[in-house]
Amino acid sequence: MSRLAELIEELCPDGVEYRPLGEIADLQRGSGMPKKLFVDEGIPAIHYGHIFTKYGIHTKCAAAYLAPEDADKLTRVYPGDLVLANTSENLEDVGKGVVWLGEAEGVTGGHATVVRSKTVDSVFLSYFLRTEDFALKKRKYSQGTKVVELSAANLSKIDIPVPPLEVQREIVRILDQFTTLEAELEAELEAELEAELEARRTQYEHYRNHLLSYDSLAARGPVEMVKLGECIKLSFGERITKMHDAGTRYPVFGGGGASFMTDSFNRSDEFVISRFALSEACVRFVPGEFWLLDSGITFDVNESLCVKRYIGQFLLSRQIDIYRKSAGAAQRNLKTAEFLSMGVPLPRLSEQRRIADLLDRFDALVNDISAGLPAEIAARRAQYEHYRDRLLSFPEKAASGDDAP
Numbered sequence: 001m002s003r004l005a006e007l008i009e010e011l012c013p014d015g016v017e018y019r020p021l022g023e024i025a026d027l028q029r030g031s032g033m034p035k036k037l038f039v040d041e042g043i044p045a046i047h048y049g050h051i052f053t054k055y056g057i058h059t060k061c062a063a064a065y066l067a068p069e070d071a072d073k074l075t076r077v078y079p080g081d082l083v084l085a086n087t088s089e090n091l092e093d094v095g096k097g098v099v100w101l102g103e104a105e106g107v108t109g110g111h112a113t114v115v116r117s118k119t120v121d122s123v124f125l126s127y128f129l130r131t132e133d134f135a136l137k138k139r140k141y142s143q144g145t146k147v148v149e150l151s152a153a154n155l156s157k158i159d160i161p162v163p164p165l166e167v168q169r170e171i172v173r174i175l176d177q178f179t180t181l182e183a184e185l186e187a188e189l190e191a192e193l194e195a196e197l198e199a200r201r202t203q204y205e206h207y208r209n210h211l212l213s214y215d216s217l218a219a220r221g222p223v224e225m226v227k228l229g230e231c232i233k234l235s236f237g238e239r240i241t242k243m244h245d246a247g248t249r250y251p252v253f254g255g256g257g258a259s260f261m262t263d264s265f266n267r268s269d270e271f272v273i274s275r276f277a278l279s280e281a282c283v284r285f286v287p288g289e290f291w292l293l294d295s296g297i298t299f300d301v302n303e304s305l306c307v308k309r310y311i312g313q314f315l316l317s318r319q320i321d322i323y324r325k326s327a328g329a330a331q332r333n334l335k336t337a338e339f340l341s342m343g344v345p346l347p348r349l350s351e352q353r354r355i356a357d358l359l360d361r362f363d364a365l366v367n368d369i370s371a372g373l374p375a376e377i378a379a380r381r382a383q384y385e386h387y388r389d390r391l392l393s394f395p396e397k398a399a400s401g402d403d404a405p
Contacts, residue, residue: 004170004391008163015397016163022156025117025125029086029152030075033109038064043071044106048085051098051112057126057179058099062106074107077114082122084129086150087111094148095138095155097126113152120160124168127175128160131389161394171391182384186377193376200366207362209317211355214345223347229340231306232299236275237292238266253286254295265289270298271312275334278326282334283315297334306346309356314344 021027033045044062046055054063066074077083077100084097097115099122100106108114115125128134141154163171210216217223240252240262247263255274268289274282276295292298301308315322325339326332346352 004167004174007167007170011164011167012394012397015395016161016167018159018396019162020156021115021158021160024119024160024162025115027152027156028075028114028116030108030112030114031110033066033074033107035064037066037070039067041065042067044077044100044102044104045071045074046077046083046098046100046106046108046112048083048087048108048110048112051083051085051096052088052093055098057130057175058101058123060101060103062102066107071107074109075112075114077106077108078116079103079105080116080122082115082126083108084113084115084155085111086113086152086155088148089146091139091142091148092135094142094150095129095134097129099123099126113155119165120162121165121168121172123172123176125160127172127388128392130385131392132385133389133393134158161392161396163394175388175391178384178387182380186380189376189380197366204359204362204366205317208313208359211358212314212317212345217345217347217351221347221351223345225343226305226346227340228311228342228344230302231311231344231346232301232340234336234340235298235300237294237296237298239294240291250290252291252293254293255282258290259293262291265291267292267298271308271315273297273299273315273322273334273339276331278323278332278334280320280323282322282326283312283319285312285316306344307349307352307356309360310352311344313356313359318342 030048033047035047038045042065045064045066046062047064050063079101080099082097082099085094088094088096115122117125137158138150138155141157142148142150143154214223214225237254242252242260245252245262246260248261249263250261250265251258252260252262253272255272255276255278267286269285269287270292271283271285272292273296275297299308299311301311321342322334322339323332325335325342327335347355
């Protein structure tokens, strides 16, 4: 029999009490604390938004700090206190908390509540706030759609299991160990899969460059060398700004990665070539609908000469050459005339299609393992959450004769 099972059999064999949080803890709502007040050093500050993004169940290190004169105006957080988020953009995150285990006192601000109890271990409570049981209970008391609010007053009404402290602490010990192990396994898995992904990428690039070399192409049939400008027609993107055109539907690309989102698109499934500030990775394929800025270029092809996917793969294989043909000291920019003068080996159209199909299939193999990484991690997290919820589920103790109706 496990230590936890022994404790439950000894201390609460008939179940545990469920009591409203307001009866077993003091709840103090915070206020203020805008992010513009954050400094590099000072008083530890637990911001409600960081509970979702920077903290786990408990922490000894703060993600933000305040100057003492600003911290003096805010709600105190003592070591062992639970800080809970009253506001979120979704129902899943509202009500989550983090226990402050740092040595110094900290502070918190608006949209957060400090929970302090002598009856419930704060780390036990922090774990419980992430269970499916609590998720179902908080749904009844949460308000709002775009911004979800779980007020301190409503939070105080939610029933919480209150097993003996010895049981609570044993559960915390088990879950802390399990959380650490899960994090270690996740990091190990990420490292293993990232190494495999990098190996496949390297293999793919080698295979692509070999397939598209003149000697390899010539060994399989007739090849004609033509200038790139005879094969393609360039199409420049269009400038928009984040200030005036920001939205939520489509990513905005320039020559590099996505910079913001907008609500309209001007490209779909295209190879993009950088115009300005070139690096050795100056060609990329962007899937789906997106907006292309004027710092990027796409192209159309002369379909009597070439296949677009073949030309795109050829340009990917020649990124170093394109980069070397760019000009500039502080910033290297594409020299369009030299770019269009590049020689392109063109086999028969049927051979171009065959090569493009082969490379598409190889690319899919690389992307399959990339997609498998988050799926595997999600599966492990689901196992962990199931185990956590089972540990934190208790039969409710029947009311005694004096309390029974």
